[in-house]
Amino acid sequence: MSLVRKFITVGGATLGSRVLGFTRETLMAAALGTGPYADAFYAAFRFPNLFRRLFAEGAFNAAFVPLFAKEIEANGLDGAKRFSEEVLGVLFTVLLLITIVMELAMPWIVATIIAPGFVGDGEKFDVTVQLSMVMFPYLMCMSLTAMLSGMLNSLHHYFAAAVAPIFLNLVLIAALGYGLWTGADPLTTAWYLSWGVLAAGLLQMAVLYVGVRYAGMRFGLSRPRMTPNVKRLLWLALPAAVTGGITQINQVIGQMIASTKDGAIAALQYADRVYQLPLGVVGIAVGVVLLPELARALKGGHHIEAQNLQNRSAEFVLFLTLPAAGALWVISDEIVRVLYERGAFSPETTSVVAGILGIYGLGLPAFVMIKALNPGFFAREDTRTPMRISGISVAVNCALAVSLFPFFHERGIATAEAVSGWLTAIMLFVILVRRGHWVWEGALVSRVLRLLASTFVMAGVLEYASRQMSGWLDSGQGVLTQLAALAILIALSMIVYFGLAFATGGADLGMLRRNMKRKAAKGTESVE
Numbered sequence: 410m411s412l413v414r415k416f417i418t419v420g421g422a423t424l425g426s427r428v429l430g431f432t433r434e435t436l437m438a439a440a441l442g443t444g445p446y447a448d449a450f451y452a453a454f455r456f457p458n459l460f461r462r463l464f465a466e467g468a469f470n471a472a473f474v475p476l477f478a479k480e481i482e483a484n485g486l487d488g489a490k491r492f493s494e495e496v497l498g499v500l501f502t503v504l505l506l507i508t509i510v511m512e513l514a515m516p517w518i519v520a521t522i523i524a525p526g527f528v529g530d531g532e533k534f535d536v537t538v539q540l541s542m543v544m545f546p547y548l549m550c551m552s553l554t555a556m557l558s559g560m561l562n563s564l565h566h567y568f569a570a571a572v573a574p575i576f577l578n579l580v581l582i583a584a585l586g587y588g589l590w591t592g593a594d595p596l597t598t599a600w601y602l603s604w605g606v607l608a609a610g611l612l613q614m615a616v617l618y619v620g621v622r623y624a625g626m627r628f629g630l631s632r633p634r635m636t637p638n639v640k641r642l643l644w645l646a647l648p649a650a651v652t653g654g655i656t657q658i659n660q661v662i663g664q665m666i667a668s669t670k671d672g673a674i675a676a677l678q679y680a681d682r683v684y685q686l687p688l689g690v691v692g693i694a695v696g697v698v699l700l701p702e703l704a705r706a707l708k709g710g711h712h713i714e715a716q717n718l719q720n721r722s723a724e725f726v727l728f729l730t731l732p733a734a735g736a737l738w739v740i741s742d743e744i745v746r747v748l749y750e751r752g753a754f755s756p757e758t759t760s761v762v763a764g765i766l767g768i769y770g771l772g773l774p775a776f777v778m779i780k781a782l783n784p785g786f787f788a789r790e791d792t793r794t795p796m797r798i799s800g801i802s803v804a805v806n807c808a809l810a811v812s813l814f815p816f817f818h819e820r821g822i823a824t825a826e827a828v829s830g831w832l833t834a835i836m837l838f839v840i841l842v843r844r845g846h847w848v849w850e851g852a853l854v855s856r857v858l859r860l861l862a863s864t865f866v867m868a869g870v871l872e873y874a875s876r877q878m879s880g881w882l883d884s885g886q887g888v889l890t891q892l893a894a895l896a897i898l899i900a901l902s903m904i905v906y907f908g909l910a911f912a913t914g915g916a917d918l919g920m921l922r923r924n925m926k927r928k929a930a931k932g933t934e935s936v937e
Contacts, residue, residue, distance in 0.1 A: 496638075666811065
């Protein structure tokens with residue numbers, strides 16, 4: 410299977426999950442708006458979600474996948490099975506201890522980390538603590554799910570792992586639908602959602618366990634032992650946990666600062682959900698597929714193939730994220746109004762969320778490029794360099810967020826995250842090039858410049874068209890009219906951008922199709 414088909418497989422499943430995520434957020438906006446219980450739920454959910462990204466997705470995609478791939482190459486499925494059982498024994502024990510400690514310390518954690526701004530509001534603080542205690546075991550479920558996902562990806566079974574997040578959205582949509590149907594108050598709806606998160610975690614874990622068994626891997630829970638393989642995994646995973654979750658770390662910092670302003674956390678979350686669509690479809694697809702492919706190419710000595718994988722992945726990322734960034738900047742108001750403005754979600758809230766979304770859009774190419782650049786380090790079992798870069802990024806984000814929030818409020822936090830994202834992407838790229846791990850093609854530079862030009866023209870056309878269609882997108886129009894107008898704008902932007910990109914040579918369909926294929930036979934020559 411070609412690399413582009415693997416991207417499409419993971420991206421397609423992720424797109425389905427993101428569309429359902431939009432449905433979920435639309436229902437949530439109608440049920441909770443940006444009120445206190447929306448803030449409480451999002452703050453409580455952010456914490457286990459952060460740990461999931463740090464210790465589950467980040468650590469396992471960066472550390473477990475290369476080691477698992479190495480075991481497959483060296484010792485076959487039997488060696489991979491032994492390694493998996495060793496890791497599972499230690500992982501399960503550590504997660505159980507973390508969950509117990511966090512549950513006992515949850516009031517202190519909420520007061521100091523999750524939402525220190527809630528301390529002065531007794532009811533809001535208590536609800537956040539209770540919801541956090543219900544949802545924190547989700548971390549344990551998702552960490553085990555991440556291990557199962559890593560195994561499936563290394564075995565080239567991408568679809569099951571990519572489709573698993575859909576179950577979270579389905580369960581939460583059911584919870585919200587039930588709450589709206591029964592006329593539940595916002596607090597009761599928040600409780601439905603919290604228990605739904607835990608149920609979805611168990612369901613996702615079960616689905617992937619079945620997928621791993623179907624792929625031919627049968628393993629069980631063993632006594633925890635610190636074997637050399639486990640020690641190597643932990644050595645790689647600890648810095649990878651920080652690196653893989655850099656975006657989430659920055660968002661938690663923003664949440665801590667935003668908790669001092671009513672409605673700010675929910676506003677940031679609603680904007681985050683929109684830009685997560687292109688970030689998830691492109692970024693997660695590239696990150697999930699590229700790491701095991703790159704690791705196997707390097708382990709097999711196919712260095713030319715590895716260089717080709719990196720360049721084609723960067724090309725794929727920029728080809729799709731540059732126009733998305735332009736569209737999010739130009740029509741952020743229209744997008745937010747159509748998706749969210751109903752029920753408890755007011756026009757004033759639309760203005761706030763749209764401002765955040767436009768800034769996130771400018772950072773989108775950087776956020777996605779980070780996912781394409783990190784595998785260049787992780788596949789070589791170097792997780793410490795990205796960790797150091799992440800430390801610099803977090804420091805810059807903290808300084809900017811604290812400085813800008815008093816003046817620009819939520820927009821200041823979004824600006825800090827976008828700037829730190831670009832800084833991270835630039836530093837990762839420069840170090841890879843200096844080490845000779847990334848040979849930047851001159852032809853690719855030329856194509857990127859043409860894609861940028863196509864994006865600017867598309868943005869200008871989209872700005873003009875959105876003004877001409879403002880009457881159709883007005884908040885007084887019906888939902889179907891607004892959706893039709895937004896669809897027309899999106900279709901127009903796609904026609905303009907892709908037409909220009911192919912006409913100017915910024916993209917070539919035949920070239921993309923040929924170069925995205927693996928050429929193992931030609932990849933045996935070293936370029937190091």
